[in-house]
Amino acid sequence: MPDSVPIEILLIEDDSQIRRFLRASLLADQYKLIEAFTAAEGMIQATARLPDLILLDLGLPDGDGLDVIRQVRQSSRVPIIVLSARDNDKDKIAALDLGADDYVAKPFSMGELSARIRAAVRRTAQLAAENNSSEYCFGTVIVDLAKRIVKKGGEEVHLTPHEFKLLSMLVRHPGRVLTQRELLKEVWGTNHSDQAHYLRVYMAQIRRKLETDPAQPKFFITEPGVGYRLDDGDST
Ligand code: CA
Numbered sequence: 001m002p003d004s005v006p007i008e009i010l011l012i013e014d015d016s017q018i019r020r021f022l023r024a025s026l027l028a029d030q031y032k033l034i035e036a037f038t039a040a041e042g043m044i045q046a047t048a049r050l051p052d053l054i055l056l057d058l059g060l061p062d063g064d065g066l067d068v069i070r071q072v073r074q075s076s077r078v079p080i081i082v083l084s085a086r087d088n089d090k091d092k093i094a095a096l097d098l099g100a101d102d103y104v105a106k107p108f109s110m111g112e113l114s115a116r117i118r119a120a121v122r123r124t125a126q127l128a129a130e131n132n133s134s135e136y137c138f139g140t141v142i143v144d145l146a147k148r149i150v151k152k153g154g155e156e157v158h159l160t161p162h163e164f165k166l167l168s169m170l171v172r173h174p175g176r177v178l179t180q181r182e183l184l185k186e187v188w189g190t191n192h193s194d195q196a197h198y199l200r201v202y203m204a205q206i207r208r209k210l211e212t213d214p215a216q217p218k219f220f221i222t223e224p225g226v227g228y229r230l231d232d233g234d235s236t
Contacts, residue, residue, distance in 0.1 A: 004148045046078070183199055
């Protein structure tokens with residue numbers, strides 16, 4: 001996948017041997033990897049980095065992986081695949097009831113886990129494609145949400161994962177004013193709803209990459225004190 005935005009996986013696992021094994025395989029499969037060793041660190045990374053998928057061990061040194069699922073699900077539908085040595089139905093059902101998407105019991109083969117990851121990523125892309133038509137155009141910009149590719153004037157534009165999430169939110173609601181709170185909550189999670197400066201920084205980057213004249217934006221309009229709006233030309 002040349003310039004498409006890489007899929008980010010958050011691995012929450014305290015066993016260094018398993019982490020090492022997964023790291024090598026996932027990087028070879030072109031995934032971007034974020035690692036956390038404890039439940040607390042995992043929850044911080046889940047909120048701060050907004051991964052596209054979470055691989056979660058249930059037995060963590062500072063708490064139960066089930067608590068991580070409960071907390072993440074308060075604000076996010078990110079796919080969660082549970083990795084656990086506990087091969088009992090009670091934990092499996094508890095994890096799935098709390099909103100985990102899938103479950104792989106240790107020891108697992110990398111082939112099996114890879115297939116589960118691909119299936120989860122595919123489901124997410126399909127959902128995005130069903131809920132929204134997956135392509136959006138304004139000016140010479142084309143945003144393909146399912147393929148995670150952005151082009152301007154036919155050329156691929158590289159966006160960071162946060163820039164892509166912010167752009168996705170705007171293109172899904174063309175013409176509508178999205179409040180700072182709504183955008184922050186969607187892109188960074190609930191704990192960041194008072195960090196309006198994040199939005200100014202990221203919006204400036206998006207304008208620099210996608211506007212013809214970033215100083216006089218035609219598409220990414222600031223609604224002072226309120227939020228932002230994508231003017232795609234159809235709404236005026
Ligand atoms: Ca463990």
